[in-house]
Amino acid sequence: MDYMTILQILDSTVRLAVPLLLACLAGLYSERAGIFDIGLEGKMLAAAFFSGAVAAVSGSAWLGLLAGMGASLVLSALHGLASITFRGNQLISGVAVNFLAAGMTVVVAQDWFKQGGRTPSLSGAARFEPITLPGAEALRDVPILGPLYAELISGHTSLVYIAFACVPLTWWALYRTRFGLRLRAVGENPAAVDTAGVSVVGLRYAAVAICGVLCGIAGAYLATALQAGFVKDMTAGRGYIALAALIFAKWRPWYALLATLLFGLLQAIALRYQNIDLGAITIPVQVMDALPYILTVVILAGFVGKAIPPRAGGEPYVKER
Amino acid sequence: MTLMTKFLGAAAAVALSAGAALAEPALIFDLGGKFDKSFNEAAFNGASRWADETGGTFREIELQSEAQREQALRRFAEAGANPIITMGFAMADPLSAVAPDYPNTKFVVVDVTWISGDNIRQIGFAEHEGSYLVGMLAAMASKSGTVGFVGGMDVPLIRHFGCGYAQGAMAVNPDVKVVANMTGTTPSAWNDPVKGSELAKAQISQGADVIYAAAGGTGVGVLQTAADEGILSIGVDSNQNHLHPGKVLTSMLKRVDVAVYEAMKAGDAVETGVVNMGLAEDGVGYALDDNNAALISDEMKAKVDAARQDIIDGKLKVASYYENDSCPVLKF
DSSP states (O other): OOOOHHHHHHHHHHHHHHHHHHHHHHHHHHHHHTTTOHHHHHHHHHHHHHHHHHHOOOOOOOOOOHHHHHHHHHHHHHHHHHIISSOHHHHHHHHHHHHHHHHHHHHHHHHHSSSSOOOOOOOGGGOOOOOTTTTTGGGSSSSTTIIIIIISSSSSSSHHHHHHHHHHHHHHHHHHHHHHHHHHHHHOOHHHHHHHHOOOOHHHHHHHHHHHHHHHHHHHIIIIIISSSOOOOTTTTTHHHHHHHHHHHOOHHHHHHHHHHHHHHHHHHHHHHHHHEEEEEEHHHHHHHHHHHHHHHHHTTTTSHHHHHHHTTTTOOOOOO | OOHHHHHHHOOOHHHHHHHHHHHOOEEEETOTTTTTTSSSHHHHHHHHHHHHHHHOOOOOEEESSHHHHHHHHHHHHHOOSSSSSOOOOOOOOHHHHHGGGOOTOOOOEOOOOOOTTTTEEEEEEEEHHHHHHHHHHHHHSSSSEEEEEEEEEEEHHHHHHHHHHHHHHHHOTTOOOOEEEEESSSSGGGGHHHHHHHHHHHHHTTOOEEEEEOTTTTHHHHHHHHHHOOEEEEEEEOOOGGGGGTTTTEEEEEEEEHHHHHHHHHGGGGOOOEEEOTTTTTTTTEETTTTTTSSSHHHHHHHHHHHHHHHHTTTTOOHHHHHHSSSSSSOO
């Protein structure tokens, strides 16, 4: 395996990890505020469809991104309404969001575009094009670092850089701002936050809204940057892998980055080498596909540190009866 | 009470005979969905052609999960649909279970040739022969000497495609390198264009400059990436040349539409048994139209047509993956 191959695998890792990272951070905000969200998959899917559809009609990827965020926000609001205002079961509401998105996207797509539940193929400005960072071509010939910069760091779409910028931003917002302190508190002990005179409902809605925006970017990335249009069920379980990554990362932003990069790397290796031949034994590709889930189970079982979810997660806050 | 029973029985008999007279064909699509631009869409096109020509109507259902297969079959059989046309190898087991219960209903299954039943028409396509031809074209169009194959779900049928393709490529250029990948092992592998794109990119970085996608909806991503990266791709089942004009080298045609059209035209008198559709029956082939005319030179066409004739005449034998569940030239 030479240096270029490693770079190509890492490049592929970045592309595969970005939707996971965005969805994982989205879940992090929501769950840190005490709202479990298994509807990440559905929100991404809805965002993928609406970003693809609006980009196809308007010819602008950025308008598509806005539409994707909007669609994802609507589903977030629905989840919030059910689980915060009406104190419903958060898991059931999340499942409902997933089903709603899976069915609705195909039906609406068929009605609008008559292409069998797809959006038309996007081209030109309707897609996010890769950005070549300054000096990438000039520095390509520098040994080791040149190709690293040109292949791995440069040449991604703007959404990739936004996603990576979200990690330190999330860390700063959660651990260095008043809002972040309250958000974490509301996931641990909402009664204490309420006693301090801060609105539990308001904070939780804010968290769910941030979750919607991030899922929107993830969906738009799938449909308008990685692909050229929406195809039914195109998220293909990425929302669930993001949830696994969230547990793996123990609900922390920097760990989330590492977890999603690890899961992306596993996928990239599985795509590049179908069966890994280690001389004596051959690792089949299925093992690589299953590893994210196996690792998550190992973490949950407490073999490697402990994954403790926010204490008030999953419970609606009842102020008085 | 007995009188009542007789009345009800008579009414039921009348209803049944009325149903039989108006028997509509039914079409059950596989998990890829009706508009996969590929296998199922070909079936839909065949059925639509029949409906347009005869003014008839047909019932249809798109399966959403494995559990629905047997349910859908029984539902249509109970409703008196005849013949019931089903798509895909995964219908083999449900069909063997359901067909004996409805001896008066004719069933048609595409891509299955190994089950028993007097009322089943089983249609098998010689995908390896069609894939052999596009494999030849791929090797002739390739400048790097490396060609790629992206399969959908890892099942014998898709390996069958890949095996024929590799043999064709090697017939033209014995030193050709064939990079073969499968998308996954679950039905979601038919609908994951993002993964298809990544696979295509991985193959391009390994030198592939022509990639054959036999992967349903996942293939859309493969063709897209190939067009974006400026290499050639090969479509499958339906003619996919129009998806990226000038960037799709050709498509391996599998005339599922013809098979479905003929079954519907024959109606409930459709012949049962195993039907093989190969090159000789025009069941498989490669697509040539305005979109790819510039990509296929006369020399390439002459070579492929000669091979096609040799296969039909029996002078050239393309090894089938099914014969001993392995491919002589490609390891998966």
